[in-house]
Amino acid sequence: MSEIAPPIDIPNRALFKAAEVCELLKVQPYVLRSWEAEFPDLGVSKAADGPRVYRREDVERVMLIRHLLLVEGLTLAGARRRLVDESTPVAPNVPVIDELIGQNARERLTEVKRGLRSILDLLAGRIGTGEFRLAPPAAHVAPSRRESGSRRASAVTPVSPRRKRSA
Incomplete structure (x- = not known):
């Protein structure tokens, strides 16, 4: 061969x-x-x-x-x-690979990590010191198709969670 x-x-x-x-x-x-x-x-x-x-x-x-x-x-x-x-x-040439993949990869990962932590803080009920903020809700919400003309979207009552029935 x-x-x-x-x-x-x-x-x-x-x-x-x-x-x-x-x-x-x-x-x-x-x-x-x-x-x-x-x-x-x-x-x-x-x-x-x-x-x-x-x-x-x-x-x-x-x-x-x-x-x-x-x-x-x-x-x-x-x-x-x-x-x-x-x-x-x-010897492996690791810095060269980092340059080729992206010089700012570490910075981007740090930024994503910071954003995820601020989302966790937000979900936990405490607003962190991060830059991530939710936009305020819209001033006017259009009524859904199921709602009658007498009810407006702003007057929606909160729904309580359902309880399990015992057998």
Whole structure:
């Protein structure tokens, strides 16, 4: 099985979606996900609000895994051993990923967290010091279709909760 596969040109980008990696390497998405499970050092990182993304190094590594499995005919364990033998220790470049995903991701998360806390305060009956405020109710509410002409929407009586009947 020493077929020579045509070279694959990886576009000059920093991040790739899973679908793009599958299309580029001609593998099915379930195959790529299974390789992620088998090779945990595949640097798959999820964007804050988007799909899984791969760095260029990850695409090159998937390309090597594909070659080892499909061209050289190695098993997953054999490919894993070969990758460990050939690998050189590389420090993860986490700040670069943070920049690519979003420089202000932490600020956005903090803002969302603050908003959620103010909603919790509001629901608990205490208005917090946050910026979140509910708008005052509308001055005029149109009567519903079921209401008769003599009753207005502003004169609606509160409904008491129903009690369970005992058997």
